[in-house]
Amino acid sequence: MVNLVKVYGSNEHPSKFGPNVRLPYLVEVEFDAADFIEAKGGAIAAADFYEVIGFPPQTAILGVWAQCAEAFEGSATNLTLNVGDATDPDRWVAAWDFDAATVGTFAARTATDPSGITISAQTNVRVTVATLTGTWTAGAVRVQCLVLDLRDKGNDGFSGIAQLGS
Numbered sequence: 001m002v003n004l005v006k007v008y009g010s011n012e013h014p015s016k017f018g019p020n021v022r023l024p025y026l027v028e029v030e031f032d033a034a035d036f037i038e039a040k041g042g043a044i045a046a047a048d049f050y051e052v053i054g055f056p057p058q059t060a061i062l063g064v065w066a067q068c069a070e071a072f073e074g075s076a077t078n079l080t081l082n083v084g085d086a087t088d089p090d091r092w093v094a095a096w097d098f099d100a101a102t103v104g105t106f107a108a109r110t111a112t113d114p115s116g117i118t119i120s121a122q123t124n125v126r127v128t129v130a131t132l133t134g135t136w137t138a139g140a141v142r143v144q145c146l147v148l149d150l151r152d153k154g155n156d157g158f159s160g161i162a163q164l165g166s
Contacts, residue, residue, distance in 0.1 A: 024062055024148045029053055030069050031127075032140035044136045049089065049128040052143050060118045060148040064092035064125060065109070068101035070140035080130040083107070083143060089128045098139070118150060 029052050036044050055061065066083045079099040084091035096107035125145060129136075 022148060022150075024146055026144055026146050027053055028142060028144045030140055030142040032070060033074070033136050033138050036136075044129055044132065046129055046132040049126045051124040051126050053125040053145055055119060055123050055125075055145075055147060056151075057119060057121050058149070058151045059123075060116060060150055061123075061125075062116055062146040062148060064146075065144045066093050066096060066107040066127070067142040067144070068098065068103050068105050068139075069142040070138070071103055072099045072101065072136065073138035074099075074135040076132055076134035076136050078131050078133040079136055080132075081107070081141065082128040082130045083125065084128065085123050085126060089126065090130070092125075095130055098141070099136075 031050070031052060033044065036048070036050055039050060040048060064083060066081065072079065076099050079097075080095045081093065081098045082090035082095065083093035090110060092109055093107040094110050098107075101107070125143060127141065127143065
């Protein structure tokens with residue numbers, strides 16, 4: 001067996017502030033039913049979808065989460081949400097029972113959650129109203145995406161962070 005693992009000593013561990021190190025970052029957006037209604041120009045219905053965050057090509061999407069930021073209001077007896085993209089509308093979250101969600105809780109991620117996907121074209125994270133019986137008039141959702149920029153580095157070879165000792 002050949003071991004190719006590099007074990008860093010105390011004086012050579014790569015620093016997040018060093019050259020040629022890229023850092024993941026969190027993008028977060030919060031929206032409520034009123035935002036959806038305004039964007040659509042009418043009442044929310046099943047199968048409606050809303051593009052909420054866009055990423056350029058050569059981005060790794062490391063994880064996506066949906067959280068109940070404000071309690072549901074309306075007459076719906078069955079409101080479920082999916083979180084995905086144009087290719088797979090429930091890529092990260094499938095059939096989240098939003099009308100039963102309590103503030104602060106997160107949607108369960110799909111069993112086949114493809115964390116770490118790398119996109120080669122502009123990709124938008126979207127929230128789809130999977131099912132809706134009745135109305136959705138208030139309540140907010142927070143979507144969080146942990147991403148990593150994989151584009152070619154700039155001329156200086158650094159990721160925009162000051163070099164140690166500068």
